[in-house]
Amino acid sequence: MTGPGYFAPVVLPGAAPVPPPPAPPPRRRSSVPVVVLLLVVLGAVVASVVSATSKVQAVVALGDVIAVEEPAPAAAGWSAGYVDEDGNPGRWDPCEPIPFVVQAGWIPDAGRADLAEALRRLSEASGLRFVDEGDTDELPSRDRTAYQPERYGERWAPLLIGWLPAEATDVGLGGGVQGVSAAVAVPSTGGPSLVSGQVVLDASNRLAAGFGAGTTDGEVLLHELAHAVGLGHVLDPTQVMYPQTTSSESVFGAGDRAGLAAVGAAAGCHPAPSARPLRLEG
Numbered sequence: 001m002t003g004p005g006y007f008a009p010v011v012l013p014g015a016a017p018v019p020p021p022p023a024p025p026p027r028r029r030s031s032v033p034v035v036v037l038l039l040v041v042l043g044a045v046v047a048s049v050v051s052a053t054s055k056v057q058a059v060v061a062l063g064d065v066i067a068v069e070e071p072a073p074a075a076a077g078w079s080a081g082y083v084d085e086d087g088n089p090g091r092w093d094p095c096e097p098i099p100f101v102v103q104a105g106w107i108p109d110a111g112r113a114d115l116a117e118a119l120r121r122l123s124e125a126s127g128l129r130f131v132d133e134g135d136t137d138e139l140p141s142r143d144r145t146a147y148q149p150e151r152y153g154e155r156w157a158p159l160l161i162g163w164l165p166a167e168a169t170d171v172g173l174g175g176g177v178q179g180v181s182a183a184v185a186v187p188s189t190g191g192p193s194l195v196s197g198q199v200v201l202d203a204s205n206r207l208a209a210g211f212g213a214g215t216t217d218g219e220v221l222l223h224e225l226a227h228a229v230g231l232g233h234v235l236d237p238t239q240v241m242y243p244q245t246t247s248s249e250s251v252f253g254a255g256d257r258a259g260l261a262a263v264g265a266a267a268g269c270h271p272a273p274s275a276r277p278l279r280l281e282g
Helices: 111-126 217-228 254-262
Strands: 034-038 045-050 055-060 065-069 098-103 130-135 159-164 179-186 193-202
Touching (some): 111 130, 111 254, 179 217
Parallel strands (some): 098 130, 098 159
């Protein structure tokens, strides 16, 4: 997700049927989430993000981006997926609903029901609210534009959620990766503001519906959606944010809930900078 091409228009191929041969059973439920720092000020500036293990600093101009991998997983409890140099976690504004759209070209039969339940559980644990804006023909992409006024109006692009075959997208599905998430953060008072993102599940490898024992779509959805609202990995296998699927039922653990509270409504309002100043030409 690096470079000025991040803002280039994406050519969307037409939807195709799900490839018939299923992939092997997944071993990882997500790749490392990526945060994209989108600069909304004019001119060249210095932006930096500090993770638990390293600091990334670069001089960039409007339209350029910096991709930063998530901090090292916490041993227990919870970890933030995105932090600034003061250690403030990146988070959405809980005082505004988070809009989302669904790429439904390859959605499984129970996909909508599982998504609705995953968002209900996420809302219950975090206090964040989600608003369904319907289906979209937009495909998830590493080069997805965070500001698409022609498609979504003069605002940040909504959270994009979809199921796609690994070969239909470049986000990193396949090879044991069942789900991928990414969030877009902008510098803001009191810590980064999450303003857009993507959650993508592998449609080539059909999982059991629901949230019961075993590897399920519900488990992957909970994990990836929690990444999209600001949580990182944790090395405690009893938590949803453990980086591999488990055989237990999919229920947010105590660490997950503590993290969701820390990035959710309990932390107070967190207004994000407006997308209106952006007038980018690819």
